[in-house]
Amino acid sequence: MNNHHRLTTEYLGLQLANPFVPSASPMTRDADMPKRLEDAGASAIVMHSLFEEELKNQHEQLHQFIHHQDIGHFEADSFLPWPEQMDNIKDARDNYLEILHHLKKQLDIPVIASLNGISMDGWVEHGREIEQAGADALELNIYYIAANASETAHQVEQRYIDILKALKAVVNLPISVKISSQHSAPVHFVSQLKQNGASGVVLFNRFFVPDINLDTLNIEPQLHYSSSLESLLRIRWVAIIKGQVDIDLGVTGGIHSANDSIKAILAGADVTHMCSALLMHGAKHISMIREDFIAWMDKKEYQSVIQMKGSLSQQYAIDPVAFERANYLEVIDSYSRSTEIIK
Numbered sequence: 001m002n003n004h005h006r007l008t009t010e011y012l013g014l015q016l017a018n019p020f021v022p023s024a025s026p027m028t029r030d031a032d033m034p035k036r037l038e039d040a041g042a043s044a045i046v047m048h049s050l051f052e053e054e055l056k057n058q059h060e061q062l063h064q065f066i067h068h069q070d071i072g073h074f075e076a077d078s079f080l081p082w083p084e085q086m087d088n089i090k091d092a093r094d095n096y097l098e099i100l101h102h103l104k105k106q107l108d109i110p111v112i113a114s115l116n117g118i119s120m121d122g123w124v125e126h127g128r129e130i131e132q133a134g135a136d137a138l139e140l141n142i143y144y145i146a147a148n149a150s151e152t153a154h155q156v157e158q159r160y161i162d163i164l165k166a167l168k169a170v171v172n173l174p175i176s177v178k179i180s181s182q183h184s185a186p187v188h189f190v191s192q193l194k195q196n197g198a199s200g201v202v203l204f205n206r207f208f209v210p211d212i213n214l215d216t217l218n219i220e221p222q223l224h225y226s227s228s229l230e231s232l233l234r235i236r237w238v239a240i241i242k243g244q245v246d247i248d249l250g251v252t253g254g255i256h257s258a259n260d261s262i263k264a265i266l267a268g269a270d271v272t273h274m275c276s277a278l279l280m281h282g283a284k285h286i287s288m289i290r291e292d293f294i295a296w297m298d299k300k301e302y303q304s305v306i307q308m309k310g311s312l313s314q315q316y317a318i319d320p321v322a323f324e325r326a327n328y329l330e331v332i333d334s335y336s337r338s339t340e341i342i343k
């Protein structure tokens with residue numbers, strides 16, 4: 001088998017040349033980064049998200065602009081556009097569709113669009129226009145922090161399912177749902193998503209965690225790039241879900257090297273997404289990962305990604321409980337035996 005075919009994988013009904021797919025990020029807002037990613041070997045690309053808030057704020061912003069112009073608000077001149085720039089205030093949706101059109105023209109690889117929100121306020125209906133604009137699939141990111149004491153785990157899950165069903169009602173595209181790692185019964189939840197029409201799940205959203213500034217005592221949002229270690233949480237859950245729910249699996253979070261990607265595929269992933277690694281090292285990082293991936297396959301005599309997929313999932317692992325609690329004591333024990341406690 002030549003190297004080209006050895007890496008093929010199927011995800012959301014798409015035949016992909018390899019499992020390396022840049023995840024949603026500002027990279028798709030850039031004029032030439034998507035083409036560079038394709039040239040470096042990306043097999044598909046996930047667009048930055050169209051956010052529920054953007055769709056809702058649009059009308060408010062336009063209203064504010066018109067209002068400030070009417071009353072000749074002096075200070076507003078410094079931060080509001082000049083009247084001739086009015087045309088440049090594009091509807092967030094139009095802007096998104098324009099970028100999608102452009103990507104479809106510019107690239108040969110599939111383009112997966114992304115919708116991001118948390119409510120049932122009608123924003124998912126924009127999925128229809130995204131489908132008409134030529135997206136090959138849709139990722140639905142429900143970036144929801146369950147921070148309400150009166151909301152049950154069941155209600156949180158139902159929120160995801162209701163939004164998914166509303167989106168399914170308006171599009172025929174395959175949909176993957178990008179979920180949080182903070183669900184109390186993730187395998188059951190993923191099976192519910194499957195039953196309600198999800199073709200895939202992407203594990204996991206990486207929430208931006210605010211920090212406390214000890215000088216100003218302000219709560220500050222912060223964005224750190226991930227590291228490889230974060231992939232292990234995803235890999236565990238992919239391995240557990242693989243044999244139990246027949247759904248496509250994407251890993252996002254902590255995929256920085258060929259080794260990270262290989263582990264995720266062995267656990268059962270269909271694709272491995274990358275964001276931080278590409279923002280840190282640029283598009284060419286994909287070609288390096290591709291080479292290292294093939295070198296490992298040669299060393300271990302794997303013929304194809306299809307052969308690798310799930311071969312170390314919980315279902316097939318020699319030690320299936322290793323993915324669960326069973327080795328908990330063993331790990332603590334071996335730590336106690338091998339590590340001297342600093343006193």
Ligand SMILES: Cc1cc2nc3c(=O)[nH]c(=O)nc-3n(C[C@H](O)[C@H](O)[C@H](O)COP(=O)(O)O)c2cc1C
Pocket residue numbers: 023024025026047048049050114116141178204205206223225226227252253254255273274275276277
């Ligand atoms: C600057 C930046 C922008 C992002 N924008 C989006 C977005 O628009 N939609 C989305 O679903 N995820 C977004 N993400 C999350 C990434 O797609 C990815 O899931 C996350 O960074 C974990 O992967 P990584 O460890 O490879 O970075 C963004 C991440 C970063 C760092």
